[in-house]
Amino acid sequence: MFNSLRMSMGWVHTWMGLVLGFVLMICFFFGALSVFDREIDRWAIPDTRFEPQPMPSFDEVLKPVYQQLRPDPVDMAATERRVVGSLPDPETLELESLFAYTTHRDPVLLIGGEFAIPNEPIDPTDDHQHVHGRATVNPATGELLNDDALKIGSDWFYPMHFSLNFNWMMLGYWIVGLAALVMLAGLVSGVIIHRKIFREFFTFRPWKNLFRSSLDLHNMTGVVALPFHFFFAFTALVIFASNIYLPVTHTTLKPLHEHHEKLEAARTGLPHEPAGVPAPLASVDAMVAEAKRRWAQRDMAGEVGFLSINHLGDENGYVSIYRAGSDRVALVGEGIHFKASTGEVIREEPPRSAVSSIDEFLTGLHLQHFEHWMLRWLYVFGGLLGAVCIATGFVLFVEKRKARHAKTGSQGSRIVDALAVTTVTGMVLAAVGMLVANRLLPADLPGKGQWEQIAFWSVWALAFLHAAWRSSPVAKARHNPAWREQSLLLGLLSLSAVGLNWITTGDHLIKTVFTDTYWAVAGVDLSLIATALIAFFAAARLRAPVSEQKADNALSRNKQVNAYD
Amino acid sequence: MTETIWLIAAVTAALLSMSWLALAYESHWQQVFPESGTLPNRRRLKLSAWVFLLLSAVFCLNADHPSMAVLVWVMLLAVAAFSVAMMLSHRPALLKIICLPLFAAKA
Numbered sequence: 227m228f229n230s231l232r233m234s235m236g237w238v239h240t241w242m243g244l245v246l247g248f249v250l251m252i253c254f255f256f257g258a259l260s261v262f263d264r265e266i267d268r269w270a271i272p273d274t275r276f277e278p279q280p281m282p283s284f285d286e287v288l289k290p291v292y293q294q295l296r297p298d299p300v301d302m303a304a305t306e307r308r309v310v311g312s313l314p315d316p317e318t319l320e321l322e323s324l325f326a327y328t329t330h331r332d333p334v335l336l337i338g339g340e341f342a343i344p345n346e347p348i349d350p351t352d353d354h355q356h357v358h359g360r361a362t363v364n365p366a367t368g369e370l371l372n373d374d375a376l377k378i379g380s381d382w383f384y385p386m387h388f389s390l391n392f393n394w395m396m397l398g399y400w401i402v403g404l405a406a407l408v409m410l411a412g413l414v415s416g417v418i419i420h421r422k423i424f425r426e427f428f429t430f431r432p433w434k435n436l437f438r439s440s441l442d443l444h445n446m447t448g449v450v451a452l453p454f455h456f457f458f459a460f461t462a463l464v465i466f467a468s469n470i471y472l473p474v475t476h477t478t479l480k481p482l483h484e485h486h487e488k489l490e491a492a493r494t495g496l497p498h499e500p501a502g503v504p505a506p507l508a509s510v511d512a513m514v515a516e517a518k519r520r521w522a523q524r525d526m527a528g529e530v531g532f533l534s535i536n537h538l539g540d541e542n543g544y545v546s547i548y549r550a551g552s553d554r555v556a557l558v559g560e561g562i563h564f565k566a567s568t569g570e571v572i573r574e575e576p577p578r579s580a581v582s583s584i585d586e587f588l589t590g591l592h593l594q595h596f597e598h599w600m601l602r603w604l605y606v607f608g609g610l611l612g613a614v615c616i617a618t619g620f621v622l623f624v625e626k627r628k629a630r631h632a633k634t635g636s637q638g639s640r641i642v643d644a645l646a647v648t649t650v651t652g653m654v655l656a657a658v659g660m661l662v663a664n665r666l667l668p669a670d671l672p673g674k675g676q677w678e679q680i681a682f683w684s685v686w687a688l689a690f691l692h693a694a695w696r697s698s699p700v701a702k703a704r705h706n707p708a709w710r711e712q713s714l715l716l717g718l719l720s721l722s723a724v725g726l727n728w729i730t731t732g733d734h735l736i737k738t739v740f741t742d743t744y745w746a747v748a749g750v751d752l753s754l755i756a757t758a759l760i761a762f763f764a765a766a767r768l769r770a771p772v773s774e775q776k777a778d779n780a781l782s783r784n785k786q787v788n789a790y791d
Numbered sequence: 792m793t794e795t796i797w798l799i800a801a802v803t804a805a806l807l808s809m810s811w812l813a814l815a816y817e818s819h820w821q822q823v824f825p826e827s828g829t830l831p832n833r834r835r836l837k838l839s840a841w842v843f844l845l846l847s848a849v850f851c852l853n854a855d856h857p858s859m860a861v862l863v864w865v866m867l868l869a870v871a872a873f874s875v876a877m878m879l880s881h882r883p884a885l886l887k888i889i890c891l892p893l894f895a896a897k898a
Binding site for chain 1: 798812813816818819831842855856858859862863865866867868870872873875876877879880881
């Protein structure tokens, strides 16, 4: 079919890249935003604009809070469909396990738990017999925060990049997984078809024609950040491999998995089942103090990242305390487990094996629990380089074909161009539009988070309609004016988001940077201003018809072009 | 505080290294020094570039836990290479300043 390896790889690169490039744009852009998801949460929920704090006292602050925790109505409804008969009143359900989770960037604490239900499952192999509950707590006061306030960063932009927020049959995860796999293939095929990978390592010639300059930028952003692109696509697959993409332990190997779970419980001394004998809870604060003492003894002094209690109120209950991995590329770990009723140590997890350490490094480098602001910004930059690489790929696809399509009357490049506008400027518009909606809607509006999601999808859908409506010039081998119009709108929206934050909360940049420094909000505002500047610059560059622009540039760069071709 | 100093050193070394690596190509050398004729000493440029590349890794290791340092270093190289490419296409004269140490070596 193809005469050479390079041609066949070119085919794979072009068509796979085009089809899944739209998904990859979402992964890279929202992935880059996820680096600062907690900070975006602070911007979107002004009530939580205070300093991050460590895990509070369990005995004094958290224990009473769990009594206010209630089963999640959505999970109640989902569980009701899987069991015989109807579920009891949610007010009467009792917690059988609980957890609390925090990071060095969290002013608020995430807590949750599982409520036991008496019903039998419809499917006898279904062992998921509980209903979940989840809440956000102000650790300073112990009060529950309003659940209606959507954490736009960590509960919308972050899941967007790995599930597209498309949870029906987990389809979003599968589409993103396929895109990550294709990304790896795209990187390999891209390296094979690239003619001068080293010679053009630093090459970007914006004064050349649109095809050539886009190809330069496509190659350069792909090659300079190749390790980043490779490792993020690869570790994305590693993270979800065992529980979503290859869930053998819950399908073909399920009996073995169950057996292993019981053997492990016997080996570690952490009871698999409750004893059925009620027992009180000893002081958890004393257990936390003992865990911290043991970490310090191992030269790993640290804070608690994750705390959980299993078989709550039972003789077999145990408390697990995990260290936050803020100072290295790691997740929560170094678990120490205590008997809940007495507070004695049941088990201290041994140091990780080599395989487990590698796994922790690979997932840790993607999930970023570490405290390193420079590396966080470098990651944002890497993500944006990936987005530029894919966006220029779309431009290349269209530029290569549109003259031919204009002659033959094909609409192909017109459709691709409209979709490219939707996934480049349209996607950023949707994200910024959501922030604007967040500041315009009243804080006490019932279901505010739902309205914000509607705003997000509506802006994106309108951006698509606009791009499609303005796309006819592409069929005549000219440019779609939607690129420039959406850039202008993006600039205006970004600035208005900054202005609205000032008006509605009183947090302007002079305050958040200088007088009452709060970098989480200042950082989001400054990034919005940077977005506006780039958008206006792009709009200005797109104003001049390309042919004139090219002539201008050719004149001014004449010397360089001669010297460097 | 010392971490910040090591990281600044690492950024500087990465930028110098990438600039020299770029200038070791005839075409880029011509962009920065259009009047100077051909590239003077390609081997010396490349050698200094590789030395500074390693130096930036050492600086990163001084700043952070090794598992983190390796990530900082790889990402830093990507950003440095991108910055050099952008300087070459938009402000090639800026790279002359970065080359000053090189002229000292030439004399």
